[in-house]
Amino acid sequence: MARQADPEKGYEPLLEQFTPILAPAITAGITIVGNFGAANPPAAARTIARLAGTHGLSSRIAVISGDDMLGHTALDESELWEGDAGLPTPPAAPIAVNLYLGARSITDAIRAGAQIVVTGRVADPALALGPLVAHFGWDWDDVDRIAAGTLIGHLLECGSQVSGGYFADPGVKDVPDMARIGFPIAEVAADGAAVLTKPPATGGRIDIATVTEQLLYAIHDPAAYLTPDVTLDVTGVCLEQQAQDRVRVTGARGRPAPDRLKATVSYPGEWLGEAGISYAGPNAFARAELAVRTIRERLAIRGLTPRLRADILGAVSVFDDDSASLRQGTAASASGDYRAHFTFGGDEATVCAACQEVGALYCCGPAGGGGVRIHVAPRIVTRSRMIARDKIRTGYTFLEEALA
Structure with a gap:
């Protein structure tokens, strides 16, 4: 969507902070x-060239x-991915189709x-596998070497997630000095064996527990993890x-x-x-409940019919359904700190009007309300499809050649 608005956008916005590296x-x-090329x-390549040029490089x-x-x-000629089977095809034409x-x-x-x-869309492990194959000269038909490189890429793909990020649970899984958490380094040998470590004097931890969590992250079948480069089997991995x-x-x-x-x-x-x-x-939970009832009634009065989910954060909202059946059967503490949170879906005008009513709760709602935050944005609906490999053409172009 950013590229549609500006043909020079659509890459990772943080790329502008790339200079220190x-x-x-x-x-x-x-x-x-x-x-970081994203869409x-x-x-993105032109931006990098510009950033390098500011340093005379x-x-x-x-x-x-x-x-x-x-x-x-x-x-x-593609087929719907089995995980999306049963979902309807969105009525609008696609606005983006990106292959892994x-x-x-x-x-x-x-x-x-x-x-x-x-790159744009690639399988995450490819970002590490590509340099490894180039460095060691591995043969693409040597599936065990390609699997080893893919595993290394999988362990590195979430950055500090393998060195304690998204792992810490105080008193259960403690991680030291998280404010200075170190990103992982893989020391890889020509046979595909690797040692995971991190820079000295950084926070975090790399041990059997952190590596095991990342090893199993997002893997549907440990014996057959499908990637564009190899079918990876991690059932025999030794840490x-x-x-x-x-x-x-x-x-x-x-x-x-x-x-x-x-x-x-991707569809609109x-x-x-x-x-x-x-x-x-005091009595904060009852005031939050009143806010929810008030919004439901005001939407009905105005004839607004967005899809609606209303939660009271701090009162079993993590586990509840769209009808709040769990909250209705649970005795929450009357006093505390609660947030009435509303999610609306529908056309732009209806959603904006519904959000307007939440803002009106400041002066037209229960006592003591504060901290209203509202965000409205278009949504993208996605479906995954499987495309035959022989229909795909990939390659590369050097920036200076593209500009020539």
């Missing part, structure tokens, strides 16, 4: 690979292509001299704690890659509105 890496000859890899920037399948005839690419074009670009490789913050990883096995690749098809959806107001102190 960019200059030292270019100077040291360190190759950078990232999927607009060429614009230049580098060969490669842009990976092939993930953007919008308008491609292969979509007509593998690592081959990344490898090819590095071998051709790219110092920075910008060995070598020293503090050093875990050796071995035992990945591979089978040939699947014949079909997954694509995310309805509008989403989120609005909330807080109540604290």
Whole structure:
């Protein structure tokens, strides 16, 4: 949507903060690979070139292509992913179709001299696998080596999640110095064995527990984790704690890659509105309940019919359903700190009008309400489809060649 509004946008906005990493890496000859291109890899590449230029630096920037399948005839021959079976096809035409690419074009670009490789949609492990294949010269048919590289990429793909981020649970799984958590480093050998560690004097922890959690993260079948480059089997993976913050990883096995690749098809959806107001102190729960009833009644009076979910945060909202059946049968503490939170779905005008009523609770609602926050935005509806590998064409282009 950002690219539709501005053809020079659609890449990761944080790329503008890339300079502290960019200059030292270019100077040291360190190759950078990232999927920060998002929906607009060429614009991201131009931004990187501009940032490098502010330091008087230049580098060969490669842009990976092939993930953007919008308008491609292969979509007509694709099949709905089994996980979306039973869902209706959205009525509007797609606004984006992005394929999960593998690592081959990344490898090819590095071998051709790219110092920075910008991708759009790729499978996360490919960001590590591509450089590993380029460095070690692994054969793509050596499925165990490709599996090992894919496993390393999988362990690194969520950054500090393997070094204590999204892991900490005080008193149960303690993580030291989270404010300075260190990002992981993989020391990889030519045979695919690796040691996971992190920079010295940083917070976090890397041990059997953190690595195991990340190993199993988002894997549907440990014996057949499907990626564009290989079918990964982690059932024989061995983790060995070598020293503090050093875990050796071995035992990945591979089978040939699947014949079909997954694509995310994006359609324009309805509008989403989120609005909330807080109540604290004596009898706060009853005031929050009154706010919810008031909004429901005012919507009915105005003839507004958005899809509505109303929660009282702090009173079993995490576990409740859209009808608040659990909250209605639970005795919450009368006094405390509660937030009436509303989610509206529908057309833009209806959603905006519904959110307006939440704002009106300041002076037209229960006593002591405060901290109203309202956000309205269009939604994107996605379906996943499987596209035959032989219909896919990927490659890379150097930025200077594209500008020539």
